[in-house]
Amino acid sequence: MIPNIDSKIGISVYSTKFDGIGGKIRVEPEDFKVTELLSDKATKSINDKDGYAVYKLKKKKIDTNHALSGIFRKTGVRLKSLGLKDASAITEQFVCSGHKGKPVDDFSSDKYSLEKIGFVKKQLSKKDMVGNHFTLKISECQNRLESFTEHDKILNFYGYQRFGSQRPVTHLIGKAILHRDFDKVIDLILSFTSSYDSKENTEIREKLSDKNNYKQYFDQVPVQMDIERIVLKEMIEHGESIRAIRAIPVSLRRFYIQAYQSFIFNQSLSSAFQDGENLFEAESGDVCFDNHSIIGKYVKGMDQNLALPFVGYSYYKKTRFDFQISKILRQEEITPKDFFIKEMQEVSSEGGFRQAAIHCTDYSAHGNVVDFSLSRGSFATILLREIMKPTDPILAGF
Structure with missing residues (x-):
């Protein structure tokens, strides 16, 4: 039986015959560890002399963008990541300086640390990151993880994160843009609700389903709903849907199309x-x-x-x-x-x-912990979906 949320994001099959062990992931941040893998060429290009500084960023309970913003505030130096890592994991990734000036000193905070590992003559790019290695703990599961052997027969679906996870709306916004239904785009951004969202968020979204409430409830929209606030402000001031959509950062607007x-x-x-x-x-x-x-x-x-x-x-x-x-x-x-x-x-x-298929290497399983490497762009949650066969992926930590 395919979970309802899977169907909503276009996934209607399992590609393995394994029954599934159930359980939960991300019970603790330590349960989900991700380490970035560089190409051999990029690794060999790192020297200890001069060029663009390369650092290892280790973080916990914070996403990559917010960690880099914090580093910029503290040091005045902008660092570029090769990939984005979310907040609900312990992650290690490579970040690179955008200029050849004096490198930043190593430092750490309660959520992240930065360690200089060398220099490169040419800035590292996304292409230098070939994949990620994962060490994942599955809690409250049946004790049959080691009997899963079909890691080479998994379809390369896009995972739940691509669609907004608990609020799977990003692809619907993308489709509305492609249909040139800009009023619907605004409506989806502001008032699309999900059974997994908080009671407070659902209540404010229900109020925002009526355009006449925009001005009245603007101040009640929480700060973490930053995109909603951008759109609302434009709609209150100008009332033009396409202008309000254009106020959203272009990277996110492109992401809506990519999600669809x-x-x-x-x-x-x-x-x-x-x-x-x-x-x-x-x-x-x-x-x-x-x-x-x-x-x-x-x-x-x-x-x-x-x-x-x-x-x-x-x-x-x-x-x-x-x-x-x-x-x-x-x-x-x-x-x-x-x-x-x-x-x-x-x-x-x-x-x-x-x-079409996930390319999984270095796979091993012991007790309730699984280790594997995936090439860039593949989702660990899609491999875990085949192992666990969760009845409700969101409640299971996906």
């Missing part, structure tokens, strides 16, 4: 699997990634990983998955051309490709 693309990808993967397509081995005519993440056509004998289209305005139809993808687009009343947004060109997306 992720929803279509999850649906495509589910549908292809249900239709009996082989998603774990590439075939003649397939588009694949090689072991350097370079995309190309399938070549027999080469070490390649099958890829599925990630739909955008440059959608590539000539794959064996076009039947499923085109059917989904018709159901969603969306065309690839819709991803070019004349009214907001800065959030247009041409699409691309994404690996």
Whole structure:
């Protein structure tokens, strides 16, 4: 039985036959440990002489953006991360200085620490981070973790975080933007409710479902609802939906579109699997990634990983998955051309490709702790979903 929240984010299958051990994750921050993995080339490029300073950022109970903001406030130095790590974990990641000036001294606070590990001649980028290693504890589970052996047969779905986790709305906002229904975008941002949200948040969102309440309840919107406050302020002052949406940082507006693309990808993967397509081995005519993440056509004998289209305005139809993808687009009343947004060109997306299956290495399990490495862009929660088969992923800590 697929949980309701899985269906809402486009996941309608399990790819393993394992019964599931149940349980909970993230009971304590120490239960979810993530360490970033650099490419061999990037690791060898770190020296102890000069260039752009590279640091190891260790953190707990704070996300990457807030940790870097805190470092900037204390030191005046802007550091760039290679990937984002959320707050509900203990994480180690690499951050790099944007200039060749004097490096920051090592320091620590109650939530994070910064340690200089060397210098690089060329700034590190996202491409230098090849994956993450996870050490995860599953609490309150059945004692059968070691009998799970199907870690090489897991579909590369986008995880719950991509869609807002407890409030899965980001993809719905993206779809409304693509439909050019800007009033609906505002309504979703302000008043979309979830059964997992707090009573206070739900009450304020219900009041904001009526435009006439915007001004009256603005001061009651909590500060952590920063996007809602930005949108409300614009709507109160100008009343123009598209202007209010444009006030949202462009990175987040692009994320809304990407979340909807992720929803279509999850649906495509589910549908292809249900239709009996082989998603774990590439075939003649397939588009694949090689072991350097370079995309190309399938070549027999080469070490390649099958890829599925990630739909955008440059959608590539000539794959064996076009039947499923085109059917989904018709159901969603969306065309690839819709991803070019004349009214907001800065959030247009041409699409691309994404690996069909999770590439999991260094897998081991002992007691109720599991260790594994995943390539960049894959979600540990999707592997855990197959191991645990939770009846309610959000209550289980996902």
